[in-house]
Amino acid sequence: MSSLENFPWLNKAFLNTNLLTLPHSSLIEGSKGLGKSILASKIAKTLLCSESSTSSCDSCHSCNLFDQSTHPDFFINEDDSKIYFHHKRND
Numbered sequence: 001m002s003s004l005e006n007f008p009w010l011n012k013a014f015l016n017t018n019l020l021t022l023p024h025s026s027l028i029e030g031s032k033g034l035g036k037s038i039l040a041s042k043i044a045k046t047l048l049c050s051e052s053s054t055s056s057c058d059s060c061h062s063c064n065l066f067d068q069s070t071h072p073d074f075f076i077n078e079d080d081s082k083i084y085f086h087h088k089r090n091d
């Protein structure tokens with residue numbers, strides 16, 4: 001599975017994203033093959049993690065659901081140039 005750490009440009013975009021101010025739905029645009037879905041998944045997994053607000057812990061129930069692609073509060077719709085994703089965080 002591709003990891004954000006393998007794409008330095010995505011890691012920089014993730015680090016520059018203020019997760020506290022993101023709405024529940026977001027749209028990412030860019031060229032095909034840029035890694036938009038990887039970035040969207042990283043952002044959503046971090047927001048949905050129940051143990052950390054700055055990175056995903058990879059061990060909580062929410063992270064396990066996310067890794068199995070069964071998280072009920074994450075939805076992603078993608079085409080070649082746009083990624084729309086929705087995440088419902090329990091604040």
Ligand SMILES: [Zn+2]
Nearest residue numbers: 049057060063
């Ligand atoms: Zn977690």
